Amino acid sequence: MTIPLREKVLAFLGEHHVMTLSTAGPQGPWAAAVFYAHDNLRLYFLSSPTSRHAECLAADPRAAATIQRDYDDWPGIRGIQLTGSVRAVAAADEARVRALYQQRYPLIGGGAGVPRKILEALQKIRWYELVPDDIYLIDNTLGFAHREHMPVK
Numbered sequence: 001m002t003i004p005l006r007e008k009v010l011a012f013l014g015e016h017h018v019m020t021l022s023t024a025g026p027q028g029p030w031a032a033a034v035f036y037a038h039d040n041l042r043l044y045f046l047s048s049p050t051s052r053h054a055e056c057l058a059a060d061p062r063a064a065a066t067i068q069r070d071y072d073d074w075p076g077i078r079g080i081q082l083t084g085s086v087r088a089v090a091a092a093d094e095a096r097v098r099a100l101y102q103q104r105y106p107l108i109g110g111g112a113g114v115p116r117k118i119l120e121a122l123q124k125i126r127w128y129e130l131v132p133d134d135i136y137l138i139d140n141t142l143g144f145a146h147r148e149h150m151p152v153k
Contacts, residue, residue, distance in 0.1 A: 005150050006041075009137055012080055013038045013067070017104070021045070021086075021130070022064040025056030036067075036130075037101040041152060043130040044089065044097050046122075054126065061085040063130060068138075077140040082132045084152070089127035097127045 022031045032053040034045040043065070047054045057063065063086045068079030089097050102108045107118065135150045 005137065005148050008148075009041070009080065009135055009150060010038075012078070012137065013041075013043070016067050016069065019043065019045070019065045019067045019130075021053055022066075023053045023056035023060070023086075024062075025052070025059045027052070027056075030056055035105060037097075037104045039100055041132055041135070043132070044101060045128050045130070046101065046125040047128060048121075048124055049126045054128070057086045057128070061087060065130065074144070075140050077138060079138045081136040081138060082130075083134050084130050084132035086128050086130045089129050094127055097129070101127075 017035055018033050019036050020031050020033050022029065024030070030052050032047075032051070034047060034053075036043045036045045038044065049055075049058075062083070064081070064083045066079055066081050068077065071077045098108065107114060108122065132152045135152060137148045137150070139146050139148070
């Protein structure tokens with residue numbers, strides 16, 4: 001039985017936690033690793049609005065990202081490459097996004113045992129949403145450089 005590409009992508013997103021976000025701004029290109037949560041194909045992350053990648057996104061919302069684990073053999077490489085646009089999450093939607101993120105990363109909920117520095121940092125962040133235009137699923141286990149394209153728009 002063949003699994004539809006969308007289901008493979010969603011399963012992959014659920015199995016991983018960190019994406020490398022690539023942006024470009026006045027200082028040139030930049031990449032940053034961020035934890036993400038997803039709702040369907042939309043990816044949510046938090047960052048300081050003064051981080052270099054957030055400042056880049058304020059100037060140009062276009063972004064690219066990759067998601068993969070650290071491999072040591074080419075034949076085993078599996079990953080996602082995507083392009084899309086990033087926007088700040090609307091204030092009305094922040095509670096939903098925070099709950100989604102907290103479900104995946106309970107530390108975000110705060111409470112007893114959470115280091116004070118993390119709690120302080122959470123007071124200064126913004127929530128962001130990456131809306132993909134194109135997604136590529138890379139799977140070298142199916143053949144070297146095997147790549148499946150899923151246009152989202």
